[in-house]
Amino acid sequence: MRFSLTLLLLLLLSCSYSFSQEVQGTQHVVELVGKYKEINIDNDTRVIKILIDNGNADQSKIIDSVEQSPNKYIPPVLYVLSYVLFNSGKKPEAAYWFYLAQLRARYDVNRCTDKTANASSYNQNFGPAINEYATKDLDSLQVLIDKVVSFERSNEETYDQRWINLTGMNAMMAGLGDKKKTNDNQLSLPKEQWADIKKKTIDDYLDGFKEALDMLRKKRQSK
Secondary structure, rough: OOHHHHHHHHHHHHHHOEEEEEEEEEEEEOOOHHHHHHHOOOOHHHHHOOOOOOOOOHHHHHHHHHHHHHOOOOOHHHHHHHHHHOOOOOOHHHHHHHHHHHHHHHHHHHHHOOOOOOOOOHHHHHHHHHHHHHHOHHHHHHHHHHHHHHHHHHOOHHHHHHHHHHHOOHHHHHHOOOHHHHHHOOOOHHHHHHHHHHHHHHHHHHHHHHHHHHHHHHHHOOO
């Protein structure tokens, strides 16, 4: 499972409140402004840096901290945790945290007002190796996904869900001087809608997985 340097740079740039954009061969740094500047995920950035540093004496302690208190960390932290665990041979645990990160990221996308925001880069970079491993045993995967869904239904996220706005174009456009985007007041849909959004997100996620598993089982039975 190879870690993408491009993804790492995206994480760190986003978390330090700036975007790097190459225009006609020139590198530009676009600072976050307005509401986007209020998004504070400094601690998540610190945790990510420690997680990927195998030489850091605090890595084991940070892994334990994230596993014990996952609700306070943004999904990218859980994605990186899955990467670290996978590479250390703890593949079942890695798969659990990856799928939880994927589900939570989807929930954050669904409650975000910027429709260009997405977590596709995280899934594309961290997903292939874990999906390949997890789909070797479909029964175990079903149990794992049920566990992920059960946890998500019974837990409340306490991290700043607006991290997902950093992946969208509105934050970039605001930094480039778009006054309309700069004055965006609502980066997320109204909080009173979140419970319904979360339920639908989980239901759709579970239905999609069951459909995929059924297709894989039928495909393997036909061989």
